[in-house]
Amino acid sequence: MAGMTVADMVGAFIEDSGKLNVQAFDGSSFGPQDAPLHINVNNSRAVYYMVDHPNDLGLARAYLQGDISSPELVPGDPYEVFKELTALKPYLHKPSPMTLAKIVSSVASHGVRHPEPPSIEGPSRLQRLTEGLVPHSKAGDAATVSYHYDQSNDFYRMFLGPSMTYTCAVFDDVNDSLEKAQSRKLSLVLDKLNLKPGQRLLDIGCGWGSMEIEAAKRGIHVIGVTLAEEQVKWGQEWIKREGLQDLAEVRLMDYRDVPEGDFDAICSLGMMEHVGFKHYPSYFQEIMDKLKPGGLLLNHQITRTKSMDGKSAGQFIDRYIFPDGQLASPGEIETVIHDTGFEVIHQENFRQHYALTLHQWNKNLVANWDRAVKMVGEPKARLWGLYMAGCALNFELNTIQIHQFLCIKPDPQTGTDSYPLKPWWTDVR
Structure with a gap:
């Protein structure tokens, strides 16, 4: 690049701490050869991606295309490289306006280019609006949920395992198997809901049906709803x-369209991330209206640690993982729950458990890497490794958390004194 080399550009943003070595396609290098972390900038497209989007989206585009690589990086699990990069945060600095202008001038001297994004990238928020997909409308939710979940079921099974359970597992020990921890999570939810044989459960955002199977085996009548056709199948x-058709059912249906009511309990595991913060009141009111008096709700969702943080995800997550996804803090969620009229019986944070879950999913992806690449292509396989490893690190850094809220709908006659004086589910842990 005329004027500035790629190494010069890297040096404009980070101090040479001896912990990072960058080798670039133009022959320039930054940092010592014996640094613990090595990053290769393989072509000019990586630079143009970063100039177009100097954030997580630009980096993700370059990585998914192979424009940026690292000999230390495992494509199915880049967690260790992420940790090394996070450790460099104290050495970052903001370049002066003059330096930024020089970088742009150096890049532009080779021509103004806007390389096409990877073919697996989804539309931007503006593009979705142009197509009439209003965020968190029924049509918008159907489209965004389908984008994420209507992938190959066999691909999901490669990293989720036989349980096909795409939510946080619950570990008694860090050495627990994923299947044991997922089974414990399903049991914990059902035990918290205190359901008996013959009672009725609605599962909102049921995924591939693991909760339906577990509930039906207990003699519970369960309806699961999802907007993903592959999951329904x-x-x-x-x-x-x-052989559980008499007790369990999975429907392709928006939870708002479920005609039945008077459920003994409702659970929602990992679905509220799709609801949208402004729609929380109507979401909880819909659940309230579908429960019988004294009925229980178990709401389980990823949360932001701080309420002052923005609700919407960054551009990478929005275009590649959860379009229109939003997260709120546990305090904000609990406030809406109370304002709807529920009593919160119990609230629990499973942040550490989700990090362990994600590590297990990454491990499964690595073990099946060649098959995953053959099935969905290397960019998409890289995408899932990137996403899951990044999430694991953010849970460990306490940037995000995951909470379960156990709530009861008051009975107009008796209030909420119908539940026991002490937790009744503790023995299962």
């Missing part, structure tokens, strides 16, 4: 294989 076949 898998769940219905699973229920049939288990």
